Every structure is written in structure tokens, then in C-alpha cells.
Amino acid sequence: MREVVIVGGGQAGYQTAASLRTEGFEGSITLIGDEPHAPYQRPPLSKAFVLGKQDREKILLRPEVFYRERGIRLVGGETVASIDRVSRRVRLESGAEICFDTLVLAVGARNRKLPVPGAELDGVCYLRTLSEAVELKQRLEAARNIVVIGGGFIGLEIAASARILGKPVTVLEALPRLMARVVAPVVSEFFRAAHVARGVEVVLNAQVRELRGEAGKVREVILADGRVLASDLVIVGIGIVPNTELASAAGLPVVLGGISVDEFLRAGDANIFAIGDCAEYHNVFAGARVRLESVQNAVDHAVCVARTIAGKPVPYHAAPWFWSDQFDIRLQMAGLGTGHDRTVVRGNIESGKFSVFYFRGGRLCSVDSVNRPADHLAARKLLASGTDLTPEQAADENVSIKTT
Ligand code: FAD
Numbered sequence: 001m002r003e004v005v006i007v008g009g010g011q012a013g014y015q016t017a018a019s020l021r022t023e024g025f026e027g028s029i030t031l032i033g034d035e036p037h038a039p040y041q042r043p044p045l046s047k048a049f050v051l052g053k054q055d056r057e058k059i060l061l062r063p064e065v066f067y068r069e070r071g072i073r074l075v076g077g078e079t080v081a082s083i084d085r086v087s088r089r090v091r092l093e094s095g096a097e098i099c100f101d102t103l104v105l106a107v108g109a110r111n112r113k114l115p116v117p118g119a120e121l122d123g124v125c126y127l128r129t130l131s132e133a134v135e136l137k138q139r140l141e142a143a144r145n146i147v148v149i150g151g152g153f154i155g156l157e158i159a160a161s162a163r164i165l166g167k168p169v170t171v172l173e174a175l176p177r178l179m180a181r182v183v184a185p186v187v188s189e190f191f192r193a194a195h196v197a198r199g200v201e202v203v204l205n206a207q208v209r210e211l212r213g214e215a216g217k218v219r220e221v222i223l224a225d226g227r228v229l230a231s232d233l234v235i236v237g238i239g240i241v242p243n244t245e246l247a248s249a250a251g252l253p254v255v256l257g258g259i260s261v262d263e264f265l266r267a268g269d270a271n272i273f274a275i276g277d278c279a280e281y282h283n284v285f286a287g288a289r290v291r292l293e294s295v296q297n298a299v300d301h302a303v304c305v306a307r308t309i310a311g312k313p314v315p316y317h318a319a320p321w322f323w324s325d326q327f328d329i330r331l332q333m334a335g336l337g338t339g340h341d342r343t344v345v346r347g348n349i350e351s352g353k354f355s356v357f358y359f360r361g362g363r364l365c366s367v368d369s370v371n372r373p374a375d376h377l378a379a380r381k382l383l384a385s386g387t388d389l390t391p392e393q394a395a396d397e398n399v400s401i402k403t404t
Pocket of ligand 1: 007008009010011032033034035041042043044045046078079080082106107108109127128129154177243246275276277292293294295296298321322323324325343363
């Protein structure tokens, strides 16, 4: 019987196991994760979970019976320490060894740590895992002054949740605009204004120099320009670091911070795949090698790998999409705007419902929609089908962008 071992019990690991069975794979499946929980969804952690609208049970991807019924062996709370590619075994930190014919690395990423003095003080929190979310939820309830370091998706989502809980919140962003890595200036400015209108203080170009505390607990955030912000809860959202060490120790290629894979998501070894947040691959829509951090990327990678393992290989070819919920605003993104040279707006920014269309060399490459779900769906179809759309057509609300 063929044995598939999946390392990492996150979105991508879970989906690989589930899709292997739907694709008809009859061999053994072992899903090993170092977290003490069955696979769960991360997106609610910064929103519904910390707001108390969804509990642990609600965010599980599947109840435990799902795995039992499909013969998927879940090994929780165990870290894979090394891979022996010759004898095809993984060794766990506990010392146990598990054989594989095919190995899927779905090891994700961990929080990037704040590199300033005082970052180790009590009251400095991060948000990646359910355990961190449980702690953060408790601390949010008691907090009086919250400072969020990082004006990216996670920072802004958690700032919005803290505001919804009625807490004073300041967001510190090192760059001159919010979510600068991924959205056009017009979208950054819309979200800055929306956060400010809902009571969040947003400080741009903010360089954090130091955190200061009292009796081991954080009390102040000191900026490089000398400003001092009182804070008893500092939430750091400054990005993630992919977990590539296991792969590189096994001699697998690691490039641009991710485990480098081919079009079938193979990691330089016919029997080893890498998928999800940890994988770096050529994305046909970006025309470049990328490493993406999204549920879509994790799920579609997993489905692709499951098909290959089940004997129906098709190269990976999925149009990226993403969403972020902040207050009552939903940002949905389709495609990748990397290298774009023109943007046009459809709709009215003041109304809070608009889309930004990104073009690269005259071709549509990406669309960000703010509270315009129909535009988002149309954009995904346009991008997947490669249908031409001019900037003038995109900007003109009288021109339909639906392909069907
Ligand atoms: P992960 O989810 O990181 O899973 C990897 C797992 O492998 C982890 O449990 C890790 O602990 C484990 N692991 C690592 N090394 C080992 C080892 N050696 N042995 C055993 N286990 C190991 N995306 C969206 O598209 N929309 C959103 O709104 C959104 N919101 C988010 C909100 C939050 C708070 C966070 C944290 C993420 C959010 N994301 C969102 C991103 C999305 O959740 C991730 O892109 C996705 O979960 C990646 O899945 P993954 O399986 O690749 O990695």
C-alpha cells in the first residue's frame, strides 16, 4: 500500500488529505501537525474568533470523525525533526519514525519577530495560531491602550476587531501607506480613512525604536522620532517567515525564502512536494516566481498535488484570489498586481464601493474590489479565461465586465 505523509496540519495539509480521498487515493495518509489542535481555519482568528462570534469548534476545518471515516491518521502535537530522503522516512522530535512513499511539506510559516529592545516583554503578542488567538482574546478584554505594529492585513484586521470591542487602538505602519506591498495608493488611502473614521489612530512612517516596560510588562512604545505611546497590549503583525529549515536540511531547494517547486509543486525530488505558504513557484498570472500567503493558494496547491499523487497530474494553474475583512468593509483581490503600470477605478470611492483594475503592458493582471463582490467574481472569471478588457472599458460602469 502506498504511504503518503503530510507534514503540517494547516489549511494546505488538511486539504491534501481530504482531496487525496476524493481523488480516489486508497493508500495510507498520515497528517502530522505540531499544533495541539485538529486542522482549523486561520482567517477567523483575527475577526470572528477574537470577537467571540465563533468558538474553537466552529473554526475547525472538519470534526475529528471526518478523518476517522476516511482513514486519515491525524498525528497532532508532534514536530517533524528531519527527513531521510534515501530511506524515505521522517523522524519526529519524539523519536518516532514514519515511512513514506510520497511526502507533502505543508509547513506554512511563523510570525516575524519584532527586532527591537523590549520585544520580549509580557503583553507583546503575535497572531498566527489558535493558541495565540486564545491568549490574545483574553488580553484584548483587559487591555486599556492597544498599539498594533504593522499596517498590513493582519494588523488592520486585529485593529478593527479591537475597535469593535471598544478599545483605543493605534496602528503604526513603517511605510508611507497601509498594505503598501499589495494594493494601489488609492486603496491604501481608502482604508486609512475608513479606520480613522471608526476611531483607529493611524501613524504612517512610524519606526518603532524600543518597547519599555515596568515589572516585565509592556507599558510604552517609543518611536524613532521620540514619540512615546502608552500601551499595555502591543500586537505585532509585521509579516511571516516561511518554515523552510526542514526542507533545506534535507537538501531540497530553498529560494527567495520559500521551498522552490516546479509546475507540479515538486520540491526538487520526485517524491516530495511543497505547498501553501511555504512554497515558492512560477505563477503564470504574475509571470514570475512568487510565494503567496492565502487560503486560495493553500487549497488549490493541495488539490493539484492530490491529483498528481492519485495519478492524474496537471500542472498548477490557478488564478490567485484573496480577501480581508476590516470592520464592515470587505476587500477582495483577484490576480496579482506585481509589475503593474496602470490602474483605473470603477465605481465611486466616496460611496465605499469601488474596484481598482491593474494593468500590466495593457493587459488586465489584477482587480481589488471594495464592497463590490460582483466585480470580484467577474474579475476572477476574466483573469481565468484571459479575456481582454481595456482600461477604458474597466472604468466605464456602462460596460459589463461579466464574461457569461
Ligand atoms: P499554515 O496554516 O501555516 O499551516 C502549517 C502548519 O504546519 C502549522 O500548523 C505549523 O505549525 C505546522 N508545522 C510547521 N512545521 C512543522 C513540522 N516540522 N512538523 C509538524 N508541523 C509543522 N488568508 C486569506 O486568504 N484570507 C484571509 O482573510 C486570511 N486571514 C488570515 C488571518 C490570520 C490571523 C492569519 C494568521 C492568516 C490569515 N490568512 C488569510 C492566511 C491563511 O490563513 C494562510 O495563507 C493559510 O493558512 C496557509 O496555509 P498553510 O497550510 O500553507 O500554512
